[in-house]
Amino acid sequence: MxxxxxxxxxxxxxxxxxxxxxxxxxxxxxxxxxxxxxxxxxxxxxxxxxxxxxxxxxxxxxxxxxxxxxxxxxxxxxxxxxxxxxxxxxxxxxxxxxxxxxxxxxxxxxxxxxxxxxxxxxxxxxxxxxxxxxxxxxxxxxxxxxxxxxxxxxxxxxxxxxxxxxxxxxxxxxxxxxxxxxxxxxxxxxxxxxxxxQPWYIRVKKNTEKVLSKIPLIGKPIKSFLRHGKSGIKNLVYKNxxxxxxxxxxxxxxxxxxxxxxxxxxxxxxxxxxxxxxxxxxxxxxxxxxxxxNPGEFHGIGQFDIDSGEPISSHKGFSSVFGKTMCDFAQQDKKICAITAAMSTGTGLSDFSKLYKERFFDVGIAEEHAVTFGCGLASRGMRPVFAVYSTFLQRSYDQIIHDSALGNIHLVLAVDRAGIVGSDGETHQGVFDVSMLNSIPNTTIFSPSYFIGLKKALGTAIYMCENLAVVRYPRGGELYCPDDYGEESIDYDIYGNNECKNLLITYGRLFSYACRAKEMLEEIGIEICILKLCKIRPINNEAVEFASNFENVWFFEEGIKNGGIARNFSDLLQRTQFSGNYHIKAINDEFVKQMSVSEALAMLKLDSKGMFDVITKNLGENQTENEKKT
Structure with missing residues (x-):
């Protein structure tokens, strides 16, 4: 101190x-x-x-x-x-x-x-x-x-x-x-x-006007001409x-x-x-x-050692994996282009900007322009990927609809910092992109949980999709992954006993918390299966049919409930023979205030303990209701 x-x-x-x-x-x-x-x-x-x-x-x-x-x-x-x-x-x-x-x-x-x-x-x-x-x-x-x-x-x-x-x-x-x-x-x-x-500019300008104002008859017209005229004479007095x-x-x-x-x-x-x-x-x-x-590195920084300036903790994150994957694609494909809105370092594109300068475009803080510019590139056969934080993507909503989706232009959006971001608070939480993009036709959205899923989703978005394609991923690195969980599918994965009565559905990093919750529930004798979505729009019909076989279904979503994937899944589920109980736990009609990511997820009951508490409470309520009926 x-x-x-x-x-x-x-x-x-x-x-x-x-x-x-x-x-x-x-x-x-x-x-x-x-x-x-x-x-x-x-x-x-x-x-x-x-x-x-x-x-x-x-x-x-x-x-x-x-x-x-x-x-x-x-x-x-x-x-x-x-x-x-x-x-x-x-x-x-x-x-x-x-x-x-x-x-x-x-x-x-x-x-x-x-x-x-x-x-x-x-x-x-x-x-x-x-x-x-x-x-x-x-x-x-x-x-x-x-x-x-x-x-x-x-x-x-x-x-x-x-x-x-x-x-x-x-x-x-x-x-x-x-x-x-x-x-x-x-x-x-x-x-x-x-x-x-130079400082004399303002004095000369003001004194010239004062002198002209005192000249009878012609002074004011000359002043007006010099002030508003478009001839080169103006610049002799007014250095514009x-x-x-x-x-x-x-x-x-x-x-x-x-x-x-x-x-x-x-x-x-x-x-x-x-x-x-x-x-x-x-x-x-x-x-x-x-x-x-290194002003860029210290623009927004976590904890660091004052004497050395070195971060106290650092690990490979989704942004760096995205950047490395983009370089790998660009090495093989000369049509790959990367776009950023003044965020080359934050989005992991620093290496790309050096290795593929002619295909790297930093457009400044201009997200609207970035989207439409990318659509222009795509309209002539290039494969543009616009890397942008979720919170800043909001600024380009009209361009996404009008210039990409409406024209069926194949633009890829790499949405970084998706979900809760923590201490920057309400203005920076990445919890609106899913609800925003989910309402737009001709849009495919991927939300992988791990690095391997990010690589697969990005490749699919670039080479397999023909419309607006979105790959969203959280801030930071990978979280817990069970030893018996296999590689991530591009559509959906099933983890656990699919013959039990209880199903938990989620996507993105919440899958890691769901796995921990599953282990906690097993300790008290409650068995649960997990349906992990990677492609969250459109939802695979087979995943919906699978969910319809369970008595109790919970959907946990790190995003706004209104317009979210959980609501979509519910609508699709009701069209099947599903007759069980369906519960949604997402962010209600509110802004998430500043706090750490772990504190926010705990408050929203989207962490492992929160999932455990929600599921056990609902099962208890269901049992009580059934006892009343009998």
């Missing part, structure tokens, strides 16, 4: 404002030490937060929060903001069950103006807040803080296009660290490297950036690690009666050498 003599005294932004010039850098040092200390134990987003320490301090010294409003894009870089707004004492509970969130939460603090978790939303949300203030006669400032990675998302440009006509206190801070999660790609990041506006074209006054670039320069920029922005874009250049991971050298 470090000593935080200054940080421990910060109870609100007013305390930050009271610090003298000598104390500010000391506070920044203490904040970085606290960030590294906490994240090394709890896991979290380290690199993004280390990069915005001075920026956050300067914001809280320059503005009057919470009267002024701030929206953090994605929100994974708001840890310093939390430390400066009365949450220092509870900061050790970051991302823990019942603790403070790793993202802004309105319910958590009056200083959190908008819940965020996905990228490119801040300008839209902040502009809505600014307009609400205007309607209510509130002249306070509204600030959106967005990274250059998030700016590759189309929603950011939609908001810029809309906000450029505003004439009140609206400020966008562009945090340019040349990174999203992986290294930024595309035209916009290249553009930022060329943007260099992309942001100027959107209607924003551009200030920058500013050193994002110099608090004095930042405060001066914010002071200047507050005097401009128009939307302002402040371009701030920062270093992701600043102040902690391992994070500076």
């Amino acid at each position: 470090g000593e935080y003599k200054l940080l421990s005294k910060i109870k609100s932004p007013n305390d930050v404002k009271r610090l003298n010039e000598a104390e500010v850098p000391k506070l920044c040092t203490e904040i970085r030490e606290k960030l590294v200390e906490t994240v090394s134990v709890n896991g979290g987003h380290l690199s993004p937060n280390l990069g915005v320490v001075e920026l956050t301090v300067a914001l809280h010294r320059s503005f009057n929060f919470p009267k002024d409003s701030i929206v953090w894009d994605v929100g994974h870089q708001s840890y310093t903001h939390k430390l400066l707004t009365g949450r220092y004492e509870s900061f050790d509970t970051l991302r823990q069950k019942g603790g403070i969130s790793g993202f802004p939460k309105r319910a958590e603090s009056k200083y959190d103006d908008f819940n965020t978790g996905h990228s490119s939303t801040s300008i839209s949300a902040a502009f809505g807040i600014a307009n609400a203030k205007l309607l209510n006669g509130d002249n306070s400032h509204t600030i959106a803080v967005i990274g250059d990675g998030s700016f590759t998302g189309g929603l950011a440009f939609e908001a810029m296009n809309n906000a450029g006509r505003f004439n009140k206190n609206f400020i966008v801070v562009l945090n340019d660290n040349k990174m999203s999660i992986s290294k930024n790609v595309g035209a916009f990041p290249r553009y930022l490297t060329t943007v260099r506006i 950036t992309l942001f100027d074209c959107f209607g924003f006054t551009y200030l920058g670039p500013i050193d994002g690690h110099n608090v004095e320069e930042l405060e001066n920029a914010f002071a200047a922005a507050k005097k401009i009666n128009a939307p302002v874009m402040i371009h701030v250049v920062t270093k992701k991971g600043k102040g902690y050498q391992p994070a500076e050298e």
Whole structure:
């Protein structure tokens, strides 16, 4: 535990404002030490937060929060903001069950103006807040803080296009660290490297307008012509950036690690009666050498050793197996293409991106574009695989329906982080993809339990399916596998005595928990068979016929019940001669809060003990009901 003599005294932004010039850098040092200390134990987003320490301090010294409003894009870089707004004492509970969130939460603090978790939303949300203030006669400032990675998302440009006509206190801070999660790609990041506006630009622009306004008769028309004209003369006076074209006054670039320069920029922005874009250049991971050298690896990280920067535990996971399998396919097949939305490392495609550069496409944080782009590739005979986290796949729902399924385009979606993901909480749980995709015609979905199943499912999706094909797999690695369980079938497997009365149906990693539950039930004399689905859509009719022979059937599903596979299976089962009891245990109409994966599965009764408890309770209820009937 470090000593935080200054940080421990910060109870609100007013305390930050009271610090003298000598104390500010000391506070920044203490904040970085606290960030590294906490994240090394709890896991979290380290690199993004280390990069915005001075920026956050300067914001809280320059503005009057919470009267002024701030929206953090994605929100994974708001840890310093939390430390400066009365949450220092509870900061050790970051991302823990019942603790403070790793993202802004309105319910958590009056200083959190908008819940965020996905990228490119801040300008839209902040502009809505600014307009609400205007309607209510509130002249306070509204600030959106967005990274250059998030700016590759189309929603950011939609908001810029809309906000450029505003004439009140609206400020966008562009945090340019040349990174999203992986290294930024595309035209916009290249553009930022060329943007260099000297401080005299704003003075010349303002003074020119002042002089022209005083010239009788012709001054105002000339000013209007220069401001709105499209001739090359305009650029002699107005040096335009992309942001100027959107209607924003551009200030920058500013050193994002110099608090004095930042405060001066914010002071200047507050005097401009128009939307302002402040371009701030920062270093992701600043102040902690391992994070500076490998900002991508420390973007989101589990527990690690502070001295070495090495993860405390590491093992082969589904993402790495997916990436290796993709490389194997690509070596044999020149039509294989891989697509990612700024997630090459997280989705296991780092090796693919180096070995098959011409067939690797990082489209930036643009999931909608990724899907339609992939459909374009597929329409000309390529075999594209779009690797994406379940939580981010949600953003491309329209494109999946309209551009892939409706046109019967053969696109493969590799859905990573499917199911509960843990401490990132509600915004990142991968529990909606099945219900979302299950409603779409011309769609095949695989959800394997083990690495061998992933390899088989991916090969089948690429080479055997002719429509939209989805392979979904969880975060982390393989779980328990019984010694007497054989290789994973591409359709379904039966494990246990199929002559007993009780059947448990599940898919994905829950099969491992089901196997443990089976062993626990056997210890008290209850025999159960397990039907493990791998292809969950469409459901194999033979699997349904098999299930119809049992007296008691339980379906455990790590996803939303509404629209889920359990409901589908129930409908199919009712069309058979099944006359037994059918029970569904899935996630009801709720969001799953932050906690570890094991805590969440236990709470939802989807772990081994939960399955054991649900089955024994239902069997007891059935016995009681039968006794009443007799």
